[in-house]
Amino acid sequence: MKFTANKIGRKIPEELFEKKLIPFQGKGKGPYKVRKYAPKIRMRRPGEQKILGSIREAIKAGELTDGGTISFHHHFRNGDFLLNMVCHEIAAMGLKDIRLVPSSIQGVHKEILPYLEKGIITEINCGTSSVIADAISHGKMERLLTIRSHGGRARSIENGDVEIDIAFIAAPTVDPYGNINGVRGKNACGSLGYAFPDAHFANYVVAVTNDLVPFPNNPISISQDHVDAVVKTDKPIGDPKGIVSTTLRITRDPKNLKIAHDCVEVIKASGLLKEGFSYQSGAGGTALATTNFLRDYMKSKNIKGSFGMGGATEALVRMLEDGLFEAILDVQTFDTYAVQSLLNNPRHIEIGASQYANPQTSGCAVNLLDTIILGGTEVDLNFNVNTSTESDGRIQWGMGGHQDTAEGAKLTIIAIPLLRGRIPIVVDNVVSVNTPGENVDVVVTERGIAVNPESAFYDTLLKAKHLNIKTIEELKRIAEDLAGGPPNQPKTTDRIVAIIEYRDGSVLDVIYQVAD
């Protein structure tokens, strides 16, 4: 196998499973195609119905064959049953060599593990967590896991890197002619943004629901002109408790509260926190605390921002309700409070994954972000961030919109504890790279804040004397002093089990099978 080093020094094979890989060359320098991919044209005549009796009928109607590709959204998160139901059906039908393209795989999907081992599912494109990620790390899937960001996934579907034969859309409500929304019904999940590219570019689109509503469903998130079949089943396609949280927990850990507090101090010191400010953070405990600190500060100074983007949470919605933002752009909704807001507040706007983060469009929303707060499993001396692998080399997570927002936002902050347990988080080289250091401005830890010397905010932040600024090398030394040294290098074989794409489709890194 021939390898080429990419811009961040990672060795990328020239070809893998008959596919030529393009090494990452830096942001804005990746490959792009001249035209978008076009799915099959389907026609529905007057009088024809879309209701089908079962998932099996839909699989047949979509003409799925061995080697085919099916997709799912993950707005049901760990309460999703549909992906499992479809895979069980495919296995029962004797299909094999299927490529799975969900926007994320969660713990609840461990049921499909036997299908990886039996060659029924041979390739996965998405962020993957939990049991399935661990199995792939141990070489239990025949072909590759391709880890993409949310924007990268939308791009890959729209430019034809991934051709979806059937998109299965778990629909909280749908009418008989295929109009879907996510804000009503027992499985209400809020935004259906990650399913938009699938609905628009798959060759066949199936809505599966427990709540069939009369035509016309209102509001409409995914419209009838993209939906070929509707399957109403009494078997639950989701567990409402796993779909949204009633209340997300803000961290009470004083260490994480300090990190959250210091993130806000960095944003203040950057000069960005003024009229028209735009902001995104996630739904983790530290991110929620940051959002709440930010809300208090903006209220106290009467600062009115432009938009908040989510991961919509109650914390973000309350900022909208307080008049601190003009609008929320919502690609994914995390809690019931935010779902109600999306349903009732016209300034809470549902957006699709391409509008959110696809770099190869006429303009995605991440380009307009002032600040993004992100996490990670490790960060290195070049400010590269790992979100997918643990320090022992096992795949544990996807990356969400990490590399999209990091590239898009003016100020990208990585909020991360310096140690997890006894493992240093600032290291010489991360195990694998999800976001290149060129897109990272600041790393905030409980023991100091490192500013990337390449950041446009470097001079400004170093002048803020109240910030506990340290070099990234100093943070690494402090972590190693506390832990007694750097973490051990993971033990791996020479078989590549996953690639990490940059959002433009070039390859940032590869992940090797862990040695047992």
Add this chain to the structure above:
Amino acid sequence: MKKEPFKEKDDRLRRTRLYIPGNHPAMIQNAEIYGADSLIFDLEDSIPLTEKDTARILVRNAIQALNFGRSEVTVRINGINTPFLEKDLEAIVPTKPDGLLLPKAETEEDILFLHERITELEKKHGLPVGKIRIMPIIETALGVVNVEKIVAAPRIAAVGIGGEDLTADIGAIRTPDGRELEYISSKIIVACAAYHIQAIDTVFADINDQEGLFQATKRAISRGFQGKSVIHPSQIEVVHRAFMPSEEEIEKAKRIVKAYRESLKKGLGAVSVDGRMIDLPIVMRAERILKRAKAGKK
């Protein structure tokens, strides 16, 4: 032991003293990151009897191995009449903490006993004698009665109040504004002031009531307390904010200190600022205000 009047023997800033259970490694490891002026590693009330040895060993090793930055490092040892005191001292004194908190301090003899034992251990381990300060906590009526003698004893740098125990000991009922401790606090503050020792206010138990903590700290400052004990890192910022002087206070303090220094240069005896005569206690208070302002801006 006679003290020189108007000479602060220890003017270290102790706006916040953060209690950390000595049997909790993660909390000990992160103790310094929150910016408390003082850290109190506890071997006493927060430690179950079955974990006294664990906590003692953990705190000893932590002080030896970790860097706690600018924070003052102190340990709350077990009381005079407990079977743990001797082991606590043998383990902790050789680590050269900045201070030892003595709970339930009741008499001058308690302090003298501790002073002598620390001195013996300092000599035994080749340490400079007298560097480790004693910080009694008054938690009983007897301690209150004897506080004037306690503050006059050697090594004393700060005196704390154990509000809960004191309230129980005098048979009072705890109130939100702490009025049952007013006399006791005043007595301790005056005794401390007479010997230029810092009086530290008791803890504020409700960690979710930040406004209540802020107001309680403001009251404590106005009465003469120099610091407040805190039981959760989230209380530190609130207490420091309460200790932050106003711009007006800062400007006035600057004028007082400047006028005083100029008068010293010129050999003048008396000096006035804003039409009022100032003398040394006023200058010292002004210096304290400036110190709090400087720390508050960090």
